[in-house]
Amino acid sequence: MIAVGVIGITGRMGKILVDSIESNDELTLSGGISSQNIGKDLEKIVKCSDVIVDFSHHTAVLAAAKVAANHAVPLISGTTGLSANDFLQLRQCSQRIPLLYAANFSIGIQLIAAFIRRCAGVLKNFDFSILDKHHRHKKDAPSGTALFLAQQYEEIAKKSPQIVSLRCGNNFGEHVCDFCGEDETITVTHSVLNKRVFAVGALRCARWIVGKDPGFYGICDAIDFQ
Amino acid sequence: MIAVGVIGITGRMGKILVDSIESNDELTLSGGISSQNIGKDLEKIVKCSDVIVDFSHHTAVLAAAKVAANHAVPLISGTTGLSANDFLQLRQCSQRIPLLYAANFSIGIQLIAAFIRRCAGVLKNFDFSILDKHHRHKKDAPSGTALFLAQQYEEIAKKSPQIVSLRCGNNFGEHVCDFCGEDETITVTHSVLNKRVFAVGALRCARWIVGKDPGFYGICDAIDFQ
Amino acid sequence: MIAVGVIGITGRMGKILVDSIESNDELTLSGGISSQNIGKDLEKIVKCSDVIVDFSHHTAVLAAAKVAANHAVPLISGTTGLSANDFLQLRQCSQRIPLLYAANFSIGIQLIAAFIRRCAGVLKNFDFSILDKHHRHKKDAPSGTALFLAQQYEEIAKKSPQIVSLRCGNNFGEHVCDFCGEDETITVTHSVLNKRVFAVGALRCARWIVGKDPGFYGICDAIDFQ
Amino acid sequence: MIAVGVIGITGRMGKILVDSIESNDELTLSGGISSQNIGKDLEKIVKCSDVIVDFSHHTAVLAAAKVAANHAVPLISGTTGLSANDFLQLRQCSQRIPLLYAANFSIGIQLIAAFIRRCAGVLKNFDFSILDKHHRHKKDAPSGTALFLAQQYEEIAKKSPQIVSLRCGNNFGEHVCDFCGEDETITVTHSVLNKRVFAVGALRCARWIVGKDPGFYGICDAIDFQ
Numbered sequence: 001m002i003a004v005g006v007i008g009i010t011g012r013m014g015k016i017l018v019d020s021i022e023s024n025d026e027l028t029l030s031g032g033i034s035s036q037n038i039g040k041d042l043e044k045i046v047k048c049s050d051v052i053v054d055f056s057h058h059t060a061v062l063a064a065a066k067v068a069a070n071h072a073v074p075l076i077s078g079t080t081g082l083s084a085n086d087f088l089q090l091r092q093c094s095q096r097i098p099l100l101y102a103a104n105f106s107i108g109i110q111l112i113a114a115f116i117r118r119c120a121g122v123l124k125n126f127d128f129s130i131l132d133k134h135h136r137h138k139k140d141a142p143s144g145t146a147l148f149l150a151q152q153y154e155e156i157a158k159k160s161p162q163i164v165s166l167r168c169g170n171n172f173g174e175h176v177c178d179f180c181g182e183d184e185t186i187t188v189t190h191s192v193l194n195k196r197v198f199a200v201g202a203l204r205c206a207r208w209i210v211g212k213d214p215g216f217y218g219i220c221d222a223i224d225f226q
Numbered sequence: 227m228i229a230v231g232v233i234g235i236t237g238r239m240g241k242i243l244v245d246s247i248e249s250n251d252e253l254t255l256s257g258g259i260s261s262q263n264i265g266k267d268l269e270k271i272v273k274c275s276d277v278i279v280d281f282s283h284h285t286a287v288l289a290a291a292k293v294a295a296n297h298a299v300p301l302i303s304g305t306t307g308l309s310a311n312d313f314l315q316l317r318q319c320s321q322r323i324p325l326l327y328a329a330n331f332s333i334g335i336q337l338i339a340a341f342i343r344r345c346a347g348v349l350k351n352f353d354f355s356i357l358d359k360h361h362r363h364k365k366d367a368p369s370g371t372a373l374f375l376a377q378q379y380e381e382i383a384k385k386s387p388q389i390v391s392l393r394c395g396n397n398f399g400e401h402v403c404d405f406c407g408e409d410e411t412i413t414v415t416h417s418v419l420n421k422r423v424f425a426v427g428a429l430r431c432a433r434w435i436v437g438k439d440p441g442f443y444g445i446c447d448a449i450d451f452q
Numbered sequence: 453m454i455a456v457g458v459i460g461i462t463g464r465m466g467k468i469l470v471d472s473i474e475s476n477d478e479l480t481l482s483g484g485i486s487s488q489n490i491g492k493d494l495e496k497i498v499k500c501s502d503v504i505v506d507f508s509h510h511t512a513v514l515a516a517a518k519v520a521a522n523h524a525v526p527l528i529s530g531t532t533g534l535s536a537n538d539f540l541q542l543r544q545c546s547q548r549i550p551l552l553y554a555a556n557f558s559i560g561i562q563l564i565a566a567f568i569r570r571c572a573g574v575l576k577n578f579d580f581s582i583l584d585k586h587h588r589h590k591k592d593a594p595s596g597t598a599l600f601l602a603q604q605y606e607e608i609a610k611k612s613p614q615i616v617s618l619r620c621g622n623n624f625g626e627h628v629c630d631f632c633g634e635d636e637t638i639t640v641t642h643s644v645l646n647k648r649v650f651a652v653g654a655l656r657c658a659r660w661i662v663g664k665d666p667g668f669y670g671i672c673d674a675i676d677f678q
Numbered sequence: 679m680i681a682v683g684v685i686g687i688t689g690r691m692g693k694i695l696v697d698s699i700e701s702n703d704e705l706t707l708s709g710g711i712s713s714q715n716i717g718k719d720l721e722k723i724v725k726c727s728d729v730i731v732d733f734s735h736h737t738a739v740l741a742a743a744k745v746a747a748n749h750a751v752p753l754i755s756g757t758t759g760l761s762a763n764d765f766l767q768l769r770q771c772s773q774r775i776p777l778l779y780a781a782n783f784s785i786g787i788q789l790i791a792a793f794i795r796r797c798a799g800v801l802k803n804f805d806f807s808i809l810d811k812h813h814r815h816k817k818d819a820p821s822g823t824a825l826f827l828a829q830q831y832e833e834i835a836k837k838s839p840q841i842v843s844l845r846c847g848n849n850f851g852e853h854v855c856d857f858c859g860e861d862e863t864i865t866v867t868h869s870v871l872n873k874r875v876f877a878v879g880a881l882r883c884a885r886w887i888v889g890k891d892p893g894f895y896g897i898c899d900a901i902d903f904q
Binding site: 332333334337338340341344345348349405407408409410411412413414415416417418419420421422423426 | 563570574575633634639641643652
């Protein structure tokens with residue numbers, strides 16, 4: 001049994017993580033803490049966990065990463081809205097512990113990321129755009145996932161895509177990526193039917209990371225796509 | 227035979243209008259002028275036309291409307307990017323001639339406009355958004371059609387929709403209108419396969435307007451949807 | 453408080469109805485019965501209900517309608533897969549009680565139904581098609597809703613649409629209706645995000661039907677769209 | 679200058695091929711023949727061509743392939759609706775000449791084919807479906823491209839996808855491929871804006887194949903996707 005500590009346990013994703021841990025025979029919940037109470041019991045929770053899973057806030061994840069590094073406990077984080085400096089600090093922690101970060105833990109998004117890189121290399125005179133649609137309460141725009149997909153394109157195409165965002169109703173999360181040329185278009189759409197998909201992906205990474213060497217990992221290290 | 231004068235004859239729509247007039251047994255081309263040369267032969271063309279059809283530029287349409295009013299020749303205009311003041315001047319001309327304006331001459335868009343009004347009245351706690359996609363050379367954003375559809379919503383819902391625009395590849399023109407609620411969404415999409423659709427609509431209005439009383443008309447006056 | 457009896461209580465919709473009744477201050481659950489056990493306690497449940505709501509099976513709904521008619525209790529039914537003869541029997545029951553039937557209780561589908569009728573009248577040389585997508589466990593194809601939408605088109609256009617069905621993954625229910633012409637297309641898509649939408653609609657009808665005269669009603673009688 | 683002979687020159691694709699050859703500085707039209715007149719001047723056209731491009735009919739392509747093999751002229755074919763036996767005969771001809779066959783000459787479809795293979799290997803418990811939409815005059819259903827995409831899935835997943843077809847209006851050709859799981863879906867859509875895309879791809883292959891060794895080639899041999 002792997003003991004999982006959850007940072008951001010009162011958030012949307014935190015609640016789903018708890019349910020998913022409960023229903024998984026290999027995992028047990030060692031404790032949880034909200035972003036607000038991060039100062040209180042953080043050390044206690046880290047100490048009794050085999051791995052920390054974080055879906056919280058940029059201040060909370062940095063605090064958690066430092067305590068985790070001090071106690072040699074691996075960390076999985078899916079917190080979005082991080083600055084370049086936040087990532088720098090996470091990378092410093094990853095010199096002491098295995099640390100895996102992803103803006104989006106669904107397998108579908110990882111497959112699409114690879115497809116975008118492929119298309120960006122071949123469809124050189126096509127225009128590329130990303131539309132991200134999320135529920136009306138989501139504050140950041142573009143989404144962390146849209147930025148991640150844009151980065152895949154930029155690294156190959158050496159130019160930036162158009163990105164637009166809509167915040168409507170109860171949309172669980174949809175990304176529409178469009179390569180549009182003179183005579184043909186390719187559109188690839190990812191739709192989330194249930195946010196559980198992110199918890200399933202993060203916990204799959206959590207099981208993988210226990211026992212690994214220190215380092216800064218991505219989801220493709222943990223999940224073999226071949 | 228109805229003699230049609232075309233303002234903006236060298237533009238994309240102008241060329242399609244010429245083809246459509248040529249292939250229509252009831253219409254003949256009495257002359258045409260580009261937006262740039264509007265000063266030159268405007269009066270001559272207006273004089274020998276039964277109706278003027280304009281897809282040009284906001285400065286050109288105002289010049290054309292005034293000359294048309296002086297010679298009692300009806301005018302159809304589909305020029306977008308007009309200011310409130312431009313419309314005021316068009317309305318003044320329409321006291322002397324029948325003048326029909328539409329941001330979009332496709333029947334599909336008019337049907338969707340009515341549907342948006344209906345939904346706006348019923349789906350009061352839904353969020354409404356409009357995405358407009360056009361080819362990479364289109365300069366104005368949002369499109370005139372997107373603004374027209376937004377206006378339909380605003381008049382009923384008394385609030386504004388979210389509007390986003392993408393300018394990509396060779397897209398002929400696509401508008402995606404989305405009512406998104408807690409438990410269901412309605413999405414209505416209009417796609418242009420051939421810009422001829424706008425010429426067909428405008429010329430249908432041109433045939434209708436000849437002989438009408440002075441006034442400011444819309445496409446729904448000319449085309450009976452019942 | 454209105455006492456609601458549920459036929460088909462162990463099905464997907466039955467469970468959602470129970471939740472929705474529980475969380476509604478004006479409604480109380482007077483009892484429920486599965487399609488399989490319809491013979492057992494049907495009379496008892498009908499007797500102590502102000503209204504019966506049925507999402508069950510064609511044999512169960514007919515049994516329930518007859519008992520409801522005998523006890524003058526109104527009935528709401530959303531059971532699909534009914535034959536012409538089944539409807540005949542329901543209509544006979546509706547001579548004694550108010551009975552409301554709908555293949556789909558979402559407001560969105562009713563708005564789309566009206567839009568299809570409108571378009572069918574105007575876009576006479578367009579082709580019309582319906583795609584219905586549902587989860588892999590749904591047995592009937594096309595869906596009851598697809599057939600209902602097809603009927604709207606047929607009544608106006610006097611011809612049949614193309615209908616295709618896909619049964620995939622965990623799709624909550626999606627209908628894509630497409631008017632496709634020479635130069636433009638109109639596509640209207642309805643997506644269910646949560647099956648609760650059907651329970652909300654059915655219970656809204658249930659509150660409306662109590663006290664009404666006998667007759668065969670539709671959702672448009674119960675919900676005012678103006 | 680490469681001399682191109684066109685089989686099926688009076689068909690939709692034939693006309694576009696002629697335009698594309700005319701506007702290409704490296705290519706010249708050495709002659710053309712319709713599917714109906716295949717018996718007449720076939721040998722004459724083959725003799726004066728450096729390469730034959732065929733978008734015709736299954737009987738015509740076999741006749742053309744045999745004559746091309748006799749005169750050692752390479753052949754490109756995009757004719758769909760071929761039987762297993764037809765392919766066998768084409769493969770026999772390809773022992774004597776370089777012969778390249780593709781159901782679809784767009785680069786977009788080839789990229790999507792590779793993506794489907796990738797997803798089929800990873801998303802093992804997802805359902806896969808293909809929707810093909812084409813204009814109302816297209817006779818074969820599913821389209822050759824839909825069958826080609828289905829084959830990519832079958833080779834990896836070892837099971838068949840659901841395929842449905844719609845034939846509506848003036849649709850230039852659209853394929854919607856959908857991986858639908860419990861909690862997420864990936865949908866990839868290919869839309870043709872202009873059939874010229876197929877001519878461009880076929881002529882790119884035609885320029886490549888001149889001078890190659892005999893063999894049965896695919897589009898991926900001719901166009902380097904790296």
